[in-house]
Amino acid sequence: xxxxxxxxxxxxxxxxxxxxxxxxxxxxxxxxxxxxxxxxxxxxxxxxxxxxxxxxxxxxxxxxxxxxxxxxxxxxxxxxxxxxxxxxxxxxxxxxxxxxxxxxxxxxxxxxxxxxxxxxxxxxxxxxxxxxxxxxxxxxxxxxxxxxxxxxxxxxxxxxxxxxxxxxxxxxxxxxxxxxxxxxxxxxxxxxxxxxxxxxxxxxxxxxxxxxxxxxxxxxxxxxxxxxxxxxxxxxxxxxxxxxxxxxxxxxxxxxxxxxxxxxxxxxxxxxxxxxxxxxxxxxxxxxxxxxxxxxxxxxxxxxxxxxxxxxxxxxxxxxxxxxx
Numbered sequence: 001x002x003x004x005x006x007x008x009x010x011x012x013x014x015x016x017x018x019x020x021x022x023x024x025x026x027x028x029x030x031x032x033x034x035x036x037x038x039x040x041x042x043x044x045x046x047x048x049x050x051x052x053x054x055x056x057x058x059x060x061x062x063x064x065x066x067x068x069x070x071x072x073x074x075x076x077x078x079x080x081x082x083x084x085x086x087x088x089x090x091x092x093x094x095x096x097x098x099x100x101x102x103x104x105x106x107x108x109x110x111x112x113x114x115x116x117x118x119x120x121x122x123x124x125x126x127x128x129x130x131x132x133x134x135x136x137x138x139x140x141x142x143x144x145x146x147x148x149x150x151x152x153x154x155x156x157x158x159x160x161x162x163x164x165x166x167x168x169x170x171x172x173x174x175x176x177x178x179x180x181x182x183x184x185x186x187x188x189x190x191x192x193x194x195x196x197x198x199x200x201x202x203x204x205x206x207x208x209x210x211x212x213x214x215x216x217x218x219x220x221x222x223x224x225x226x227x228x229x230x231x232x233x234x235x236x237x238x239x240x241x242x243x244x245x246x247x248x249x250x251x252x253x254x255x256x257x258x259x260x261x262x263x264x265x266x267x268x269x270x271x272x273x274x275x276x277x278x279x280x281x282x283x284x285x286x287x288x289x290x291x292x293x294x295x296x297x298x299x300x301x302x303x304x305x306x307x308x309x310x311x312x313x314x315x316x317x318x319x320x321x322x323x324x325x
Contacts (some may be wrong), residue, residue: 006296006304009122011052014303015084015227015247015277016290017137020243021094021117022116025064025283027290028087028096039274041174043155044300048082053097053217054119058212059307069119070096070112076125077110084227084277085118088138088146088194095124095194096121097136097148097166107157109136110251111195127128130197132166133158133186135277139230139257146194147257149205151185153225154244158183163228164202173294182207182223185241187258205239206260215263221246222263227277233287234316242276249276249291249319264278274300280318287311289320 007013014087014104019026028051050071056063057324085098093293096112096119099162110119127149133166134156137149141278151158153174162171172283176183188197207224209215215223225244239261240251247270249286252261273294280289287310292303308322 002297003089004306004307004308007054007056007305008065009296009324011065012297012302013054013305014275014292015054015307016134016292017084017229017279018085018087018237018288018290018307019087019117019279019280020283021089024057024117025059025281025288026117027056028089028307029054029084029292029305030082030084035301037051039152039300043081043083046083047301047302049080051082051085051096051119053113055118059283059286064100066118069114070098070121070123072100075100075110077102077108077127079105081107082279083107086137086279088196089117090140090144090146090192093194094107094119094121095138097138099134099136099150102127106132107134109134109148113195119292130188130198130202132161132202135226135228137279139228141232141234141257145257146190147187147230148190148197148232148302149185149187149228149239151224151228153183154316156226158186166182178217181311182217182218182219184214185224185228185239199317203258205258207239208260208262210263212312220244221248222250226275229279231280233312236260236316238264238280240278240280240317240318241280244275247271247274247276248290249278253316265319267318268320271295272298273303275303283295286316 015030075286108127227242254261271293
């Protein structure tokens, strides 16, 4: 089947986080814009300043752009680079989670609250205490407990937080080195107010290889790089992520939202462009993968959101639906 068309072409929308609210699919992407900044491993070319929320009544149907829901100027602590966001709903309120650099150049995660899934959103004046790095992904379990997953190495600064405190000098040591496990994403339980972590704080989310040992730092085709996502299917937890410089989307399966998880294979092969970032949601009885590529622009920092159907095989592992393969 032909490659799907972008959901929208009037803006560049990347890093799509999709959720079903009120019978519609809402997509929370980052908003790429033109820049003269050259590509680099620090990610300076991804110089985003606001968020547009998209929605649709059906997959493949018309897409509504609800306009700017939040921008850099709205958030006192933010300096620049409002990267990949996500959203959650609880008790009739909607929460937008977003990463950005603070005035010291350190990535933190903020939260903004709205009365409608499309916003507008009013941000808290400070980032979530104890938060760091990039790519927040929210997950509310069946018991109502909410979690926030996050982290990204290289430009996402996760390597600076090995000790639990920010070490600026560690930025250049982008990867785990030697005979040791890869750097892992982070997870924290959210309090009932959805705006703070519980007293348990931030934990490491361990992803084991098929041999039961933590994925080794040398396995760039399997190790976590960025783009955390969590969903649940048949009582099991699915953590999916991007491998970054090898350009795969992979997933791992576990029995607890806190892990550990076991590597379960690739979901998506490399697409046009450097980054791969996605989300997964169920809508109208089918499962969907939202992702981005650069097929419209041909430029790594100008990406467009697409969607393809997913299915589960006999072992519960994810793969693209045959019609889309």
